[in-house]
Amino acid sequence: MNHGHHHAxxxxxxxxxxxxSADVVIIGAxxxxxxxxxxxxxxxxxxxVLDAGPRIDRVEALERFRASPxxxxxxxxxxxxxxxxxxxxxxxxxxxxxxxxxFQGLYVRGVGGTSxxxxxxxxxxxxxxxxxxxxxxxxxxxxxxxxxxxxxxxRVEQEWGVSGDSADYIGPNRNGEMFPLPKxxxxxxxxxxxxAARNAAFTPxxxxxxxxxxxxxxxxxxxPQCCGNASCRFxxxxxxxxxxxxxxxxxxxxxxxxxxxxxAYRIEVGDDHMxxxxxxxxxxxxxxxxxxKRYILAAHAIETPKLLLISRSERLPKGVANSSEKVGxxxxxxxxxxxxxxAPKATFPYRGPVSATGGLKSxxxxxxxxxxxxxxxxxxxxxxxxxxxxxxxxxxxxSQGVFGADLARTxxxxxxREITLGSMVDVLPLETNYIDAxxxxxxxxxxxRPKVYFTWDEYTEKGIAVARQMHTAILRSLGxxxxxxxxxxxxxxxxxxxxxxxxxxxxxxxxxxxxxxxxFCRAHDHPNLYIIGTGVYPTTGIVSPSMTAAALALRAADxxxxxxxxx
Amino acid sequence: MPDSPPRRPAEPTRRDVLAGMAGVxxxxxxxxxxxxxxxxxxxxxSILKASATLTGIPLDLSYLDLAQKVWDTLAxxxxxxxxxxxxxxxxxxxxxxxxxxxxxxxxxxxxxQAVTSTWYTGASAADGGQTVLFYNDALMWRSCAFTKPPATxxxxxxxxxxxxxxxxxxxxxxxx
Numbered sequence: 001m002n003h004g005h006h007h008a009x010x011x012x013x014x015x016x017x018x019x020x021s022a023d024v025v026i027i028g029a030x031x032x033x034x035x036x037x038x039x040x041x042x043x044x045x046x047x048x049v050l051d052a053g054p055r056i057d058r059v060e061a062l063e064r065f066r067a068s069p070x071x072x073x074x075x076x077x078x079x080x081x082x083x084x085x086x087x088x089x090x091x092x093x094x095x096x097x098x099x100x101x102x103f104q105g106l107y108v109r110g111v112g113g114t115s116x117x118x119x120x121x122x123x124x125x126x127x128x129x130x131x132x133x134x135x136x137x138x139x140x141x142x143x144x145x146x147x148x149x150x151x152x153x154x155r156v157e158q159e160w161g162v163s164g165d166s167a168d169y170i171g172p173n174r175n176g177e178m179f180p181l182p183k184x185x186x187x188x189x190x191x192x193x194x195x196a197a198r199n200a201a202f203t204p205x206x207x208x209x210x211x212x213x214x215x216x217x218x219x220x221x222x223x224p225q226c227c228g229n230a231s232c233r234f235x236x237x238x239x240x241x242x243x244x245x246x247x248x249x250x251x252x253x254x255x256x257x258x259x260x261x262x263x264a265y266r267i268e269v270g271d272d273h274m275x276x277x278x279x280x281x282x283x284x285x286x287x288x289x290x291x292x293k294r295y296i297l298a299a300h301a302i303e304t305p306k307l308l309l310i311s312r313s314e315r316l317p318k319g320v321a322n323s324s325e326k327v328g329x330x331x332x333x334x335x336x337x338x339x340x341x342x343a344p345k346a347t348f349p350y351r352g353p354v355s356a357t358g359g360l361k362s363x364x365x366x367x368x369x370x371x372x373x374x375x376x377x378x379x380x381x382x383x384x385x386x387x388x389x390x391x392x393x394x395x396x397x398x399s400q401g402v403f404g405a406d407l408a409r410t411x412x413x414x415x416x417r418e419i420t421l422g423s424m425v426d427v428l429p430l431e432t433n434y435i436d437a438x439x440x441x442x443x444x445x446x447x448x449r450p451k452v453y454f455t456w457d458e459y460t461e462k463g464i465a466v467a468r469q470m471h472t473a474i475l476r477s478l479g480x481x482x483x484x485x486x487x488x489x490x491x492x493x494x495x496x497x498x499x500x501x502x503x504x505x506x507x508x509x510x511x512x513x514x515x516x517x518x519x520f521c522r523a524h525d526h527p528n529l530y531i532i533g534t535g536v537y538p539t540t541g542i543v544s545p546s547m548t549a550a551a552l553a554l555r556a557a558d559x560x561x562x563x564x565x566x567x
Numbered sequence: 568m569p570d571s572p573p574r575r576p577a578e579p580t581r582r583d584v585l586a587g588m589a590g591v592x593x594x595x596x597x598x599x600x601x602x603x604x605x606x607x608x609x610x611x612x613s614i615l616k617a618s619a620t621l622t623g624i625p626l627d628l629s630y631l632d633l634a635q636k637v638w639d640t641l642a643x644x645x646x647x648x649x650x651x652x653x654x655x656x657x658x659x660x661x662x663x664x665x666x667x668x669x670x671x672x673x674x675x676x677x678x679x680q681a682v683t684s685t686w687y688t689g690a691s692a693a694d695g696g697q698t699v700l701f702y703n704d705a706l707m708w709r710s711c712a713f714t715k716p717p718a719t720x721x722x723x724x725x726x727x728x729x730x731x732x733x734x735x736x737x738x739x740x741x742x743x
Contacts, residue, residue, distance in 0.1 A: 062718055066702045069690055071717075185728040217724065228721035230714070237718050350714035352727025381727070387717050390707040391688040391696075398684050401667035401676070407683070408623035408710045415711045416731075 018288030022046040022257065024560065025278055025292035027264045030113020031546050032532040032553040033298030034244035034251065035159065039557035041254035045564065048290055049251070050262040050280055052083035052303070053110030056245070061116070062237050071387035073106050073117040073499065076235040081444050082283035083109040083263050096438045099453035105333055105502035107300050111260050112245035114300060119355055119500065120232050120241040121544035122162040122214040124153050126172045126365040129541035136369040138459060139428045139539040143510040143519040146172070152551035160242045161220035164212035170361055171212060181220055184213045189347040190358030193379040193419060193474065197360060202473035207361045214242035215353060221246070228352045233386060262288060265447050267311040267320045275529045281445050294528050294560050298553070301535035302435055302450050305505040309437045310448055321523040321531065326516050328436055330429035331452065332504035332540045333497050335460050337423040339471040340384045340491040344479045346416035349383035355422065356380055363470070364542060373426035373463030376542035377470070383418035390415050421471045425463040426542050427456045429504050454497060464495050501545055506535040521556040530556045614638060617657040621683045624706045636700050637685050644693040645678045653678045
């Protein structure tokens with residue numbers, strides 16, 4: 001890490017030298033902010049988008065990825081000294097860990113945001129995900145239902161260009177709605193694992209199918225067809241996978257002004273409770289102020305609550321939008337349960353979209369959620385390690401003294417049989433879990449780093465146990481016996497905190513006493529402030545969360561447009 | 568274990584497939600670009616031959632530039648004389664004897680492992696893999712011919728749905 005030693009002195013009392021103004025000021029040019037910017041610009045509003053990080057160049061990102069020894073999800077992206085982000089191999093570099101489990105949420109600060117390395121799974125939430133309390137007596141209900149959000153799901157699917165087979169897909173019943181693009185086929189490995197799952201001795205019976213994808217099965221929207229670069233979870237080098245740079249660019253083409261390297265550090269609030277401006281710092285040492293009629297906070301579920309909290313003042317000692325004291329509370333991530341094994345026959349991993357083209361349809365929703373957490377199981381296309389698996393195996397063999405033709409043959413023969421069952425297990429919103437601003441540990445611009453407390457409860461533990469049993473049943477069905485487990489052909493790492501999902505820290509709800517935003521993502525405390533992104537999720541479930549965030553962004557944009565004449 | 572006979576990567580060079588004309592260019596300029604260190608220390612073709620024996624992967628002359636990189640990267644740590652001795656030992660090892668035994672006997676196992684690991688992973692064994700020298704050209708991808716480096720196009724849309732077929736996937740070019 002290189003942040004922490006640059007230029008903080010520049011910002012002690014820097015002058016505001018840049019003043020910008022628009023109808024709508026958006027903080028964060030990611031999957032939610034980018035789409036909202038596009039939609040509002042399309043409606044004819046002037047829009048400014050501030051992003052803390054730099055613009056991201058795809059070719060430079062690719063070069064950075066290849067040169068990285070770690071090759072994790074954040075490897076292709078600069079970790080800006082002025083807007084630090086978590087590191088793939090060091091979750092203490094930016095996060096201040098305060099809880100029993102090391103929080104490992106990864107995100108990218110830069111134009112396009114974390115969507116640069118999202119899975120591309122374009123999943124809708126299940127109807128019961130919106131009413132966990134009513135349906136299963138767990139967690140809380142959302143203030144909106146599946147039918148409220150359905151029209152926006154349909155719009156997002158068009159905007160992204162979602163590929164899928166309406167007769168066979170993972171997700172809630174579509175009632176015959178077609179996907180805009182044809183399906184992305186499952187991998188050979190998916191079919192091997194899926195058939196094993198169908199034949200597994202497990203209750204309930206297991207079934208499998210393909211994911212809906214925001215990656216092009218045919219050329220769409222000026223972007224090419226996927227050609228199986230097998231690096232989606234890091235970077236799509238050809239932009240066949242949707243990322244937010246698509247709508248950020250479209251917004252700019254419609255006149256929106258996108259300003260990078262603007263690190264927002266204070267939201268100003270007037271006597272009338274209306275947001276009156278956003279102050280930001282630039283790495284060159286100067287400051288700026290953006291003003292608008294409406295403000296949208298779209299900086300993902302760590303930076304957004306942190307910014308609200310550090311915007312505290314004499315009048316608002318708990319921070320902005322925080323009369324409920326729920327800002328930062330209820331941090332949600334999922335639990336990762338992985339089983340790695342060598343299949344009896346070659347499954348040819350490391351091909352096609354990673355992390356997964358197929359997975360289990362089962363255990364995602366149902367009455368079992370009264371007892372244990374939902375489970376999303378991916379048949380991972382990336383072997384044991386999508387970028388370094390063959391290298392790690394080669395090193396193991398070489399360290400054992402294997403050379404020559406034996407080495408080449410054994411490496412291929414074993415690598416071709418690598419499989420990973422990757423299950424994500426739901427975590428309920430727990431009041432103990434939080435993100436806070438740590439004023440004793442600041443970044444290079446003097447902004448407090450995020451202090452994080454994360455754990456999960458017995459509901460998740462029960463889900464983890466079921467996932468373990470299910471994995472074992474699938475392995476047995478594949479022909480992998482208990483004795484194989486002793487021969488290092490099976491690895492069961494301890495459950496860990498999933499890196500891809502961060503949610504819950506600016507909760508949506510009907511009651512201003514127990515939530516931060518209303519059902520349209522408008523802050524209860526400030527009528528001209530909207531907060532979008534996965535932070536508003538009261539519960540998360542196990543679907544890939546981006547599509548709902550995008551749908552809510554469109555919904556908020558529509559409401560902003562509808563109310564534009566008022567104040 | 569596989570039911571089918573072990574598949575060898577079809578002769579041609581994954582590197583050629585990936586690098587296209589770059590491989591040809593490397594051959595063309597190789598003699599001029601070979602740094603004195605490797606050229607003087609050991610005949611470049613001998614280094615390639617020893618590398619091919621250690622790795623089990625045929626290495627044609629288009630690999631000279633990478634051989635140079637491997638040598639230059641490891642020589643400061645293991646010493647050029649040790650690497651020279653390694654080249655000679657590997658190239659003269661009796662084919663019927665396990666290579667590991669020969670290397671152990673001559674105290675060359677660590678250097679041999681470093682050379683082989685660097686070729687396979689494309690990352691320097693001298694610093695625990697922290698310096699990536701040639702990820703796309705790393706020999707792991709030639710061994711694992713059913714796939715290719717991430718972030719390179721794998722073929723036509725949907726190729727991943729079928730089992731890998733070596734004959735259809737890589738036709739010999741005769742170059743290797």
